[in-house]
Amino acid sequence: MAESLLKVTGLTKAYGALVACDGVDLDIAPGEVHAVIGPNGAGKTTLIGQLAGELRPDSGRVSFAGRDITHLPIHVRSARGLARSFQITSVFPRFSALDNVALAVQAHAGGNFRFWADARKDSTLRDPAFACLERVGLAARAKVPARVLAHGEQRQLELAMALATDPRLVLLDEPTAGMGREDSARMVTLLTGLKGKIAMLLVEHDMDAVFALADRISVMVGGRVIATGRPDEVRANTEVRRAYLGEDEIA
């Protein structure tokens, strides 16, 4: 395998007696779609939080593109090409869809201390932003305030914002959460279109989406990664069947 883009070793995070992440190791190659699955409370969101830089791990190491980022603040990670999208839709409701994405472009274009020029007329922000909206199929809704967009559209917008930061790796926290079958299928198609260009770490409950997208899957149970492999390997893994898939069927 090529040199990994993201390398996680021994990542541990505890909340009091509850160990949410217990020595997690993870490798993501450039362009790889790597899904993390597991039952509720397995520590997936805690893992994403630590990778994004919102949570401080108790121990362990995260390196990105060959450099240690374990202790870097979130906005510096983003500048290096590590983007995240949120499980709960987290757009700017008062701004238009285009404003939302333009803000994401601005995050890396800099110039945040320009006080005079009208940023809404700045083609260096607006053009790339519009291109991102086109990429996720939202160009027609560019001028609509984000709060008016339908749920599925807001998720698309969320993705457009992550793309606008020109990432090398996107942390996708349940991109199809709360979506109907149709929206969900559209999101999977969208993500499939990005495969190979951008590496993705995908936390997802929708197994159809996971098996359609993932190059490799890691299974988390009780804060530990109990198996990692290609989808067919994971499907065949008896430990996984017992600990996770089987449990799911009983529930």
Added chain:
Amino acid sequence: MNLRRALLFGGLAFALLLPLLAGALGLDYAVGIATRILILALAGIGLNLILGYGGMISFGHAAFFGLGGYVVAILSRHEMRGEPFMTWPFEVAGTDQAILAWPAAMLACALAALVIGAISLRTSGLYFIMITLAFAQMLFFFFVSLETYGGDDGLSLLSRSAAGPLDLHDPAQFYYLVLVLVLIALLATARWANARFGLALQGIRDNERRMRALGFATTRTKLTAFVISGAIVGLAGALMVNHTEFVSPAFLSWQRSGEILVIVVLGGMGTVFGPLAGAVVFFMLEEVLSQWTQHWMVIFGPLLVLAVLFAKQGLWGLVAAKLDRRG
């Protein structure tokens, strides 16, 4: 949009003609009142930058208002007495020149805001309100105990600042100078609200976590806004001490902080003209109601509650929405 423009030009024309009108009608004191309203509006414009556009509720902005006032008064006193303000590590003479004293007031407030902001912005929400209040109270008691400069009794400004060809003792000239400064502040607000800085600030107001994830160094942006805000309120304080020719610790009282907050909230947070509208209405209500009863706050309080409940963007937001609907 046209109606809105008509209202703005009408307001501007009225503001420009006010000293003439007042003179013609024999209401000379009106110029002084208008000057006072404009100065409070300027303080409101300063606070609005962080409150309305940045979502930071500072309950301590009177600190900058008072500090700005004291800087002008103290420098002027040293000038009068011919004593340097300080001799170590370098000598700073007193001055009564507006061109020196007012920027000095703004600079002092910017530095104070840098320190207060750097500490306060580690918190948010209720804690931010409390810590800004605490800093303002610290400065309040600092000036109360500063016997050299009058302590509790305050400090008189023997003469208004010298401003080149302008004579600030002339009410109309002082009024026009304040008006120009307010217009500049309004224009600047309108510009930065839509510039990269303003959009970043509003993004932080609406969802700071998301902004950080996008790659914004949000604390730096907020601190910058806090410093600019402090400097503008400091200028308002420098103007107010020229207006009243007196400064006392009351300039820094928490009631004054509340007054500036009320002006912004009543007029419309995050709108360009909100603080101006708020200052006008606040002062008018105070004038009218206090003639009725000494306890005018009893009536004003519920009015403010109604304004907050029924006009989320304040009075100006209400007016602007009406005007936009009519086209």
